[in-house]
Amino acid sequence: MSHIEKSSDDTQFYMVQYKEEAETTWKNRSHETFSPIYTEYLVDNLKAGRKYFMRVLLVDESLKTNDPELSTMSEVSTNCRVSKIETNLNVTKVTKTSIAIIWNKELVKLDDKECPFESYILDIEKPRDDFVENRKIVNIQSNSLVIRSLLPGTTYTISLKKSTVHGESSTVSHVQATTDQSKDSVMYVAGLRKTVMGSEVHLQWFRSEFIRTYFIKYRMLNLLACSTDDLKSPLHVVPTKSTNYTLKLTPNAQYELFVTGDETLSTNENKQTVITKGRLPDIAPVLLRQGFRVTNESAAIHWKDPPENCQKMNGFFKKYLLELMDIQNTIINTYETVDRKMEITGLDPKTEYNLRVKYVNHIGSNNQIYDEGSFLTRATSFLIAQDFTAYKTSANTIGIRWKMPEYNSTITRIEKNQDFFCLVTF
Structure with missing residues (x-):
């Protein structure tokens, strides 16, 4: 101890x-x-x-x-033992791409040294020239299984094991079975796996003994940002001699695809669907500069969507983003709206502003893609005086002086005597 x-x-x-x-x-x-x-x-x-x-x-x-x-x-x-299955694995059905098997169900053992049942494990091996390809199926609770995505005309060794408290047991039963082979089946590609990485889809599949060149066939079914349901997209065919390939596709779109040894434009029942992920927009709204309405302290801005906006939105539209900047392109304020117009208030009179407008989708906004314009607010409708000064010029006369920064000038000599009158000089 x-x-x-x-x-x-x-x-x-x-x-x-x-x-x-x-x-x-x-x-x-x-x-x-x-x-x-x-x-x-x-x-x-x-x-x-x-x-x-x-x-x-x-x-x-x-x-x-x-x-x-x-x-x-x-x-x-504690230690335990795993007994051999009394009745070996039995093959119940074989197709060109699948093998169905069954084995005797786990029973309560009278021998208390037997490992308690947790689950079954199947090892599927396919011999090749100098190595063995192996697949493993774990956590099987029933006593039967259909093994799918196999190659036509290929012999597989299937081994049954048990999962115990000590891990995977040795083989308790095994069987060999050969999938069917037909004239069309030699073009079939098994084990297709796909991984979505942004707008790219990486494909991997099992090597076929009968195929020298593989053909990846795919077509777009739907642009998710667009409302068009019936998208007429052609079938694309990409040849490769490798067993993996990365397709560069449109973001935020649905595709169907499959891999075959048939180079024609025909499709088959084994096609799969995949949805690419979105990214930042590759397009911007178009400012309607002739539609700007500017006062001394506000600006009414209008814009429109280009015809191809949903194809290049790369995601689901959320809103428009406006950035108001000074002439040094320093952002003063930002505005968000779902409308195609915006009234900006609180501006300074007779001041030049720059403006940018961009899309925001469910990923975000693209700082590199925008439309921009500029405008100049009007002068104020009344004058503001500075440095206002009054002074006495005689017994019955006063003078007033102030500055007008709007005109860079000084107003002087307003005289008052009995009746009010003004004389202004510049």
Whole structure:
């Protein structure tokens, strides 16, 4: 026992506790005389093929124990055996791309040394010239399975194993079976797997002994940002001698595709569908500059969508984004709207502004794609004086002076005598 809590002078005995993995209550063994040296203890009468937790408690002369939470808990799995399946694997049906098999169902064993059933594992091997291709199917709970995506006219070795507390067992039964082969089946490509990476789709498939050049066939079914349901897209054919290929497709679109040894434009029933992911827009709205309506403190802006906006939206439209900038292209403010117009208020009179408009889809906005324009607000409709000064010029006359920054000038000499009158000079 190397995991015993450090003892004190009062320790007289020790007691081993254990429980099965699924249990919540600890079981107690008998008290044993404590020795500070290394001690071995046998916990017997455990079930085969189970996981147990164990710990050791120290006991004083009043039979009080130390805090159990301070004791280190150990984990151990008991040994068990896996018997051969009495009835070997049976093949019930074979097609050109699948093999159906069945085996005897797991029964409760009278022998308590047998590993308890958790699940089955199938290994499918296909021999080649100098190596073996292997597939593994795990976590099988039933006693039958149809193995799909196989090559026509190919012999497979199928091995049945069991999953136990100790992991994967050795083979308990195996069988060999050969898939059918027809004239058309030699063009079939098995094991097609696809991985979507943005707007690209990476394809992988099993190598065929009968095909030298593979043909990837695909067509677009739907642009998800567009409302057109009936999309007339041609069938594209890409030849390759490799067993993997990456297609560069349109973002946010639905495609059907398959791989075959047939170079014609015909399709087959094994086609699969895939949806590419979106990205930032590759298009911007078009500003209607002739539609700008500008005052001294506001600007009414209008724009339109180009005809190809949904094809290059690369995602689902969310809103328009406007950026208002000064002549140094420093952003002063941003505005968002779902309409194709915007009135911007709170502007300074007689000031030049730059404006950018761009799309925002469900991914975001593209800082590199926008339409831009500029406008100049009107001058104010009234004059504002600065540095207003009044002074006396004679006994019955005063003078007034102020600056007009709008015209870069100074107004002087407004005289008042009995009746009010003004004389303005520049």
